[in-house]
Amino acid sequence: MSFGLVARAAGMFAVTNIDDILILALFFAQVRHRPRGVAIVVLGQYVGFAAILAAAVIGALGAGLLPESVLPYLGLLPMILGIRAGWKAWRERHDAADGDSPVGERSDVGILTVAAVTLANGGDNIGVYVPVFANSGTSAMVVYLVVFLALVAVWCAAGRFFATRPPVARALARWGHVLLPVVLIAIGMLILIEGGAFGL
Structure with a gap:
């Protein structure tokens, strides 16, 4: 298992979540x-x-049916998602100050509630993971999955930590909307460049 691959997987998980x-x-x-x-x-x-991971793996296996020369162009997907996220963040830049949240008013939180919100909120992740998984070998994809699942626990611990620190949570909400589009576009460009798409 390459340290570089683990670091790349950890970085991708962090920026997409x-x-x-x-x-x-x-x-x-x-x-x-x-x-x-x-x-x-x-x-x-x-x-x-x-x-989310199951959908991404299925999508990557389906992409494996495509000609190899087409795979690098899947990098366009995270780029489009990044542009869309940037546009949405620009249009709704004042929403964070309002403190609105789709789950902020829920009083009955259950496993299915958390799972549904996680899946809905992570829909864009699928579009990022599919081209990355499709351009990775089977062993590399397994590394991605293991690292992602391990980091879910870290994310849960961080979420619990921030739950008692509102100023930190507000700062994260503010800058996360700026960072995510930039990173999505960068991931897409990296896939395009590494795959030699458009003669890059």
Whole structure:
């Protein structure tokens, strides 16, 4: 197992899930008085993220049916998602100051609630992971999956930590909207360049 591959997988997970920390913090804040509240959020996060990975693996295997010369052009997908995320962040740049959240008002947080929000919030992740998985060998894809699943636990721990530190959560919400589009576009460009798309 290459350290470089592990580091790349960890970096990709971090930048594509940075907004999840805020959502996890909101969930943990809501279940803090429940006996098994932490377990509910952690299990729900794993269920939701496992669904994201399953969809990405299926998509990558389907992409494997494409001619090899076409695969680098899948890098256009994260680029498009990055441009869309940047446009959305620009249009809704004042929303973070309002403190609105799709889960902020929920009083009955369960495993399926957390899983559903995780899956819905991670829909764009699938578009990023598919081309990366498709351009990786089987062993590299397994490394990505293992690292991603291990980091879900780290993300849960970070979410619980931030749940009691609102100023940190607000800062993350503010800068996460700026960082995510930039990184998505960079990932797409990296796939295009490494694959020699458009003669790059």
